[in-house]
Amino acid sequence: MQNFSLSEERRVALCRCDSYDPSLLKELLSAQWRQIGLTEDFFRDKKVVLKPNLVRKMDASLAGTTHPAVAVAVAELCREWGAADVLMVESPGGPYTEGALRAAYRICGMEAASEGGAFRLNYDTAWQSVDYPDGVASKSFHILTPILEADVVVNLCKLKSHGLTMMTGAVKNYFGTIPGTEKFEMHARFPDIRDFSEQLVDLCAYHAKARPMLNVMDAVVGMEGNGPTNGKARKIGALLSSQNPFALDDVASRLIGLERKVIHLEQGRERGYIGTPTVIGEAPESLRVEDFLPPDSAKKNTITWLSEFWGGRLMRFFEPRPAINKKKCVGCGECVRSCPAHTITMNEKKRRPVIEPSACIKCFCCQELCPKDAVKIKQNFLIKLVK
Ligand code: SF4
Numbered sequence: 559m560q561n562f563s564l565s566e567e568r569r570v571a572l573c574r575c576d577s578y579d580p581s582l583l584k585e586l587l588s589a590q591w592r593q594i595g596l597t598e599d600f601f602r603d604k605k606v607v608l609k610p611n612l613v614r615k616m617d618a619s620l621a622g623t624t625h626p627a628v629a630v631a632v633a634e635l636c637r638e639w640g641a642a643d644v645l646m647v648e649s650p651g652g653p654y655t656e657g658a659l660r661a662a663y664r665i666c667g668m669e670a671a672s673e674g675g676a677f678r679l680n681y682d683t684a685w686q687s688v689d690y691p692d693g694v695a696s697k698s699f700h701i702l703t704p705i706l707e708a709d710v711v712v713n714l715c716k717l718k719s720h721g722l723t724m725m726t727g728a729v730k731n732y733f734g735t736i737p738g739t740e741k742f743e744m745h746a747r748f749p750d751i752r753d754f755s756e757q758l759v760d761l762c763a764y765h766a767k768a769r770p771m772l773n774v775m776d777a778v779v780g781m782e783g784n785g786p787t788n789g790k791a792r793k794i795g796a797l798l799s800s801q802n803p804f805a806l807d808d809v810a811s812r813l814i815g816l817e818r819k820v821i822h823l824e825q826g827r828e829r830g831y832i833g834t835p836t837v838i839g840e841a842p843e844s845l846r847v848e849d850f851l852p853p854d855s856a857k858k859n860t861i862t863w864l865s866e867f868w869g870g871r872l873m874r875f876f877e878p879r880p881a882i883n884k885k886k887c888v889g890c891g892e893c894v895r896s897c898p899a900h901t902i903t904m905n906e907k908k909r910r911p912v913i914e915p916s917a918c919i920k921c922f923c924c925q926e927l928c929p930k931d932a933v934k935i936k937q938n939f940l941i942k943l944v945k
């Protein structure tokens with residue numbers, strides 16, 4: 559079995575890809591996997607789990623989720639390279655039930671994509687505790703059982719901006735190996751972005767050590783602005799593969815102008831997980847999207863930089879915060895259910911949610927899971943004044 563070490567494996571394959579044509583994707587991915595040193599032995603007779611990004615029930619054309627054509631191409635290649643089984647496993651945001659999984663697979667296009675027989679869909683909602691004594695922020699996790707039973711995990715991540723972590727790619731996608739609403743509890747447990755990011759690094763490092771992994775990034779069309787779900791689809795035109803998720807994300811961050819700006823990647827760098835990636839194929843500069851929009855929550859100016867310089871308390875006062883757009887809101891209550899700090903209540907008379915700002919931990923789960931893009935990130939009024 560070809561495994562790797564996060565502190566040694568640096569190869570990242572990057573190529574131009576402007577289409578979701580399955581045969582083109584297969585051709586490019588097959589070449590990339592060989593470029594990073596994989597052979598058929600990596601998949602031969604193995605139980606392979608595909609871990610997509612299905613953060614929320616949304617059509618693939620909105621670019622918030624892994625494109626089904628990428629899943630089909632990867633699954634078919636795994637089988638051609640000798641895999642015994644290919645199973646898609648994901649824990650989207652919200653409850654982790656068979657019904658919720660069925661809806662997510664159907665709306666994200668994975669149900670239809672699986673009908674060709676390239677991969678099966680998981681409906682087993684079991685999970686188990688695992689220990690990770692090397693963890694800095696977390697020394698144990700609850701992980702979906704089908705992932706623990708896999709011989710190989712192929713992480714099918716999507717390149718997007720992210721309101722909380724600035725960017726989501728390979729590392730952040732492993733957060734979806736934690737069952738359902740427990741992800742909200744993790745936000746509540748780690749309200750500080752640095753602690754939350756540190757546990758993301760722990761979780762990803764745990765997976766890298768537990769079993770062989772391959773990370774494939776769908777950056778053909780990504781998401782800019784208020785990602786990971788309410789931003790805009792943005793053509794990036796790239797496909798990436800690497801065994802090292804930190805090195806892959808480091809290269810991906812250069813495509814969208816977020817290099818050295820993502821906290822969990824900087825923490826991974828400090829732990830020696832990135833080094834200097836060896837990029838095989840296209841140079842990142844040739845695929846860079848110069849005007850890629852970061853999330854609103856990342857917009858900073860003189861006041862925020864100064865308050866950050868002076869310390870956390872002042873910074874928290876100036877931080878952007880969520881607000882409900884009452885015209886767009888339909889009163890579905892998803893934000894109430896997803897708030898880890900339980901700081902959103904439903905005004906039953908008006909059927910509109912109300913946020914108590916003092917308890918808000920700025921995790922932006924409400925924005926991520928609102929199906930109507932009705933949660934906006936607002937700047938402090940003082941900051942607006944100096945703009
Ligand atoms: S999730 Fe969005 S649409 Fe639903 S109640 Fe909250 S703000 Fe309104």
Ligand code: SF4
Binds near residue numbers: 880923925
């Ligand atoms: S109101 Fe939104 S941003 Fe604030 S804690 Fe709740 S889910 Fe997180």
